[in-house]
Amino acid sequence: AQSVTQLGSHVSVSEGALVLLRCNYSSSVPPYLFWYVQYPNQGLQLLLKYTSAATLVKGINGFEAEFKKSETSFHLTKPSAHMSDAAEYFCAVSERGYSTLTFGKGTMLLVSP
Amino acid sequence: NAGVTQTPKFQVLKTGQSMTLQCAQDMNHEYMSWYRQDPGMGLRLIHYSVGAGITDQGEVPNGYNVSRSTTEDFPLRLLSAAPSQTSVYFCASSYPSGRADNEQFFGPGTRLTVL
Numbered sequence: 001a002q003s004v005t006q007l008g009s010h011v012s013v014s015e016g017a018l019v020l021l022r023c024n025y026s027s028s029v030p031p032y033l034f035w036y037v038q039y040p041n042q043g044l045q046l047l048l049k050y051t052s053a054a055t056l057v058k059g060i061n062g063f064e065a066e067f068k069k070s071e072t073s074f075h076l077t078k079p080s081a082h083m084s085d086a087a088e089y090f091c092a093v094s095e096r097g098y099s100t101l102t103f104g105k106g107t108m109l110l111v112s113p
Numbered sequence: 114n115a116g117v118t119q120t121p122k123f124q125v126l127k128t129g130q131s132m133t134l135q136c137a138q139d140m141n142h143e144y145m146s147w148y149r150q151d152p153g154m155g156l157r158l159i160h161y162s163v164g165a166g167i168t169d170q171g172e173v174p175n176g177y178n179v180s181r182s183t184t185e186d187f188p189l190r191l192l193s194a195a196p197s198q199t200s201v202y203f204c205a206s207s208y209p210s211g212r213a214d215n216e217q218f219f220g221p222g223t224r225l226t227v228l
Binding site for chain 2: 004009032034042043044046049090092094098099100101102103104105106
């Protein structure tokens, strides 16, 4: 069975600092990978997705993620944090052949002035 | 297109009551799913459907029933609500795997409290 591990339930950064949110997955074959963001009391918004076209994936709001098969990782980064980036971030995996997602437990990003 | 819609947005139930959470999509997606979100647990799959008349269990199916009589609708039924079912429920739809990249389209969620 596939699984997703997000390291750190909370990550704190200063405004302007690098954002790094970690995601590792387990899957028998290279899966589809997704990052979602959830702002307080709102639904899920897709940030970016990996579908094997390119290992470095660019998403919305300046976020990007790199698929590393050897490390089974799909870490999310942003060069410079904004206050508006404060939210909860979820990594999710979907095996090819299945149209459901397995989610990580989420990482809350806190941005301080 | 309205996308994926869910009703109600909020609901408070007493233990033992029953209710149905509604989900509809107008994108002609074959796949539909229900997830629940609990603090520190991420989202977990309750039930899913790969087409009208076909449903299957996910990771946490106990206490919930589903049916899929049309492509558009996928209601989730709580037969006898329990406090452990207090959660935020998300419905999602997608194309079948192989036609697309498994991207799920999520509804806005239903916040359910069971007293």
